[in-house]
Amino acid sequence: MSVNETEITAESVANTTKPEKGWDWSILTDNPIIIKQSRVRLKRSSMISWFMVIGVLASAVIWMEFQFGTKRYDRSAGYILGGMVFMMLIVGTQQLALMITATRATGMIDFHRLSPQSPVSLLIGFLAGGPIREYAIVAFAIPFLILACVLYGTPLTGLFILLLAAFSLTLLMHGLTLVSAMLSKNPNPNAAKGASWGVFASMGMLGPLFSGTMAVDRLAGDPPKAQFYGIATTVPIVFTGIACVASGFFLVAGVRRFKDDIRPSLTKRQTLLALSMAVLIGWGLLFQSVFPYDNFVKPFELTIIGFWTLVSFILIGTAAPDRVTYIGGLRRSLRLGLRRPGPFEDRALNRWVIGGFAGILTAGISGLYVIRNALYDEVSALPGASTATAILVVLEFGLALQYYRLRLGKQAGGAFALFLFVAWLVPFILGMALTLASGISQENEGNGFILMSISPLFGVPLGTGVIQISDIPIKECQLAALIPTLFAVFIFNQMITNLQRRIDRRILPEHQSPNVDPFAWLDDATPQELVARKMKS
Amino acid sequence: MIEVSDLRVDYDDFCAVRDLSLTIGDGEVCGLIGPNGAGKTSTMRAIVGLLEPTYGSIRVGGIDARERPDDAQRTMGFMPDFAPVYEDLKCWEFLDIFAAAYKIPKAIRKQRVEEELARVSLTEKRDVPAGTLSRGMRQRLTLAKTLLPDPQFLLLDEPASGLDPNARIELKQIIRSLAVEGRSVLVSSHILSEMSEFCTSVAIMERGRMVVHGTIAEVQAKFNQGVELHIKVLERAEELGKWLLHYEGVLATERNGSANELTVRFAGTDEQSIANLLADIFRADFRMVSFAPRQEGLEELFLKVGAKEVS
Incomplete structure (x- = not known):
């Protein structure tokens, strides 16, 4: 049977079981x-x-x-x-x-x-x-x-x-x-x-x-x-x-x-779409708001921002490839003559996507204030530092997760959890302890809140003034939340860049050298010659 | 035809298959041989599309399996080394649901199920729950499931494991008959002696690399230093040994103890040279009892290729 005939056969076999176009009942x-x-x-x-x-x-x-x-x-x-x-x-x-x-x-x-x-x-x-x-x-x-x-x-x-x-x-x-x-x-x-x-x-x-x-x-x-x-x-x-x-x-x-x-469960584009849908749902839910108007963000609105952040965290998990996946993608790209996988490929790092997340969140939060102001017929300024922190938290989470996955592969989970514990939970625990201690002695009560705000999960709500406690130094809390988050984003981004370069340096030579057959030396040799060669070496 | 070129499969930091190329023609039964961890299963899983290769090209019957995996899968049958079954279904029910999965028309579904049960000699067990079958029978049931869609290309990973001698003979017959029908079959197994009985070509793998690939004769020609001849004469065995040493192409002779038997290593591997040698022995007036060129089996070939040495 000729090759062409075989191809026709395989094609026809493939086609016989192919569902017809349209919905297959x-x-x-x-x-x-x-x-x-x-x-x-x-x-x-x-x-x-x-x-x-x-x-x-x-x-x-x-x-x-x-x-x-x-x-x-x-x-x-x-x-x-x-x-x-x-x-x-x-x-x-x-x-x-x-x-x-x-x-x-x-x-x-x-x-x-x-x-x-x-x-x-x-x-x-x-x-x-x-x-x-x-x-x-x-x-x-x-x-x-x-x-x-x-x-x-x-x-x-x-x-x-x-x-x-x-x-x-x-x-x-x-x-x-x-x-x-x-x-x-x-x-x-x-x-x-x-x-x-x-x-x-x-x-x-x-x-x-x-x-x-x-x-x-x-x-x-x-x-x-x-x-x-x-x-x-x-x-x-x-x-x-x-x-x-x-x-x-x-x-x-x-x-x-x-x-x-x-x-991964969703493509990078689908994660962006999912977050966009969450934003649209959040905006729609704003109209349900029946809380009295405050100076800053009301709890309901803050809850919606929290919901968007949570959705971002979940979606980031699907968009961050681990070390092996990235290296596989890199090898494949090099094979195809590309330098790296495209930004929206499954095997590409998540930096572009989390950039997109940040954009969607910015639009979401801006829209939230526009709707809020329109609904209440009043104009209020954005609490800029807290808004920025809320967006940076997503970047920090995404970059940190990507860094650990790229660095540690399947062992990334533990290290990432430890990072979150140290960066997000420890400041809160220490701050809470300090606040309680200050409350007893009635001195420097604000310091506890500032320390607590280093954890952005608490720094954002404290900075927006939604928590109605008179001793909270709002400006300081905003800065305490913003600065470490900004720093972490910068550091993780730089570490990913360095790590990526290191991986590139390791993988590139494999693809630049000609593909030498390691068993070529077997071709002309008899078994006896092979053994003799081996003995000599 | 199955054509694999430059296939690479990575797990974590471990490269399971490294730049492997392999071609299996129509009607060819290719034995994939290699020690545990050589990359045989990874190669098969990558071909059928259960494993995403890092890179490489896979064409099955002219269909690019990586670009059109669904189309390619419709032409392939894959049987894994450990055959799972739905334990709570009867044998015929198990095949019936896969007949539905393979979109076999309802009108002929029952007939196809019965045919495949008969092919693997499980007709008597058709109403027995699959969970109660022995390992060998499960293997046969899975083989029946694999053959159900009448695949053009078959990939069988250790199909004989767990089979009793009768079932192994049946398996060999099934594989031979599939090859006769023009299907391409890739079989991996550790039972090399049996593979030599139905494989028309071999591919020896070691540490993810293809050490050698070709028909058994080609591989033998590549690695054998001539052919081994077993000669038994009625008398004058020592004299024959000396005579043979002066014969062109004879590399070595060895007398087997005091018996009139000689083992001769002869450089000419083609039938013409061997026939000439036999005729010349007769002409030299040696009274021959037997003359047997011995083909080396896959086991010896595998050892000769020296996969361990290579690694």
Whole structure:
């Protein structure tokens, strides 16, 4: 067979299993992972038992209201909805984490990756298939929920929106679990079990929102009002929108991780987009603000800046390659005749991206003040030093993380944590101790706050004057937060430059020297000659 | 055809595959040989796209596997050294879900599953949970899964590990039949004696580098100093030994104890030279019992190439 014929054959084989253009419905109707999970977790015998238990329990909570004459069927609906949310969030998330970690631990994920299944098909398969029994149970419980709402007179539109919020919260949590399970370096199902419970322990505050202690009518019949970009709406709708946007990024990250284990969860451009979305959401939420106007930033606004900073920290983690990744990228670039990987390549250092983050944050904070001033019809100056510090903190975090990853590779985590402890926590602890001591002796109380402000996490709020304590020397606190942060940014940037040059010097000669075959000396020699040569040498 | 050139794979500060080039033609079964840590598995995983190489080019049937990994993967079947299965599924269910993954039409899915179960002799176990299978059977089930999409190119990483003798014979037959059908097969294994029975070419790796690559005959010609002949005569063995020493091309002779047997190292490796020598021995009136040129197996070849010496 000639080479050309072979090429045609391989191409045709590749094309036979290629999905047609447009949406491939088999992702949903013939998804192998969903088929697998259905066969394992939707066995008739176990499902009949589950449905009987759910049916009896749901009927009982509705019947009780009738029997005792209270007729608060909205409470019954609350119990049913609470149970549904528990199944989807707690049990479903745990099942999803277990399934992903088990598939990764056994290496089965590679089989799926090598099949013509697209990463999107894998994502849908795991999202829908992992907690498939829990979804079936929830679907079975929905008619009971509707019945309770109809009996009480709760509008079904409100119930629909509430269910939408519950499902979007589920999607958000499942997306988060999926990405963390795919990122986990130790794909151990037991670890996943613990981790998913940990996630939900921290989400405890969301439990009461949907729990049976709250009557559904309060959320569905007369839901709390909200303002988003001045549009009058309800909290469940705003929550659904935000959860969907955040889930979108988690799902994009999931698709990338299903493609392979090597690439970061998001591209550098996607991280910039994610931060931009966070800024847009933050601006929208500002319209909800009902706090009285202050001289400086109000707590709500500061919380939004804090939220943006937190999002930046999370995104920076995905944009900072480690030593090996960077060197790999450098080698590849040199091979292609380039000096370094392009600024937005996965293997490039994160300096350009964190520069972009700083730009977006600057725009975000400026916009925040513009909106605030427009909303309250007043003009106030930016607390410049604190704003600059808030932006520099992101640069400091990003550059420090990049430096440690470039310097120490996989051991970077410990060193970086130590740096954060020393730079951000120790000044706060010392400052707090000094403030308490000064309070007792009633001398130099301001020094403690200044020392505390060296940690930018506390220096920014103190410098904005949001904390209403008369002894806080605001100007000094602003400077105490700004100067060390600025210094750290400068130092880390310089250290990265030096380290990068050192790595370049090490790698460049490999690519400049001709590619000598180390085994060329074997070509003409007989084994005896080789041994003789070896003995001689 | 699988064409790999200048492939490099790095893990941390360790270079697993260094500037490796390899070509496997249609109908060729290439044995990838090397000690543990030589880079065999990394090479295979990079070819199938499970590992991102630092650089290098990989073309599979003319498709650039790095630019169009999805298209390339559709033409390849990869079986890893440790074969995972979904333990809670029956054997046929396991194959059935992968038939869905490989987008085999529903109408012929069942038939394909049964065919592959029969090919690996697991028909009797079709309704048994995969988790209860022995290691060898799991290996066979995974092989069936690998063959399910009818791949043009097969990469088998230690496929014989855990297989019983019967299953190994079946595996050899399967690999031979795949080669006859014109497929390219890359097999890595430590059982070199068995590989020599079905491999048409070998690639010997050491510390991430390709030491030698070519057909077995080419590699033998490269590293062998002639061919080894085992000659048994009815009488006059000592005289034959002296006669042979004066024969052109004979490098050394050795008499095996007091028996009328000689081991001769002969420079001519081609069949014509060996046939001429045999005819001349007859003409010299030596009464021959047996005359056997001995081909060196992969194990000896591997030792001769001296991977350890090289490293």
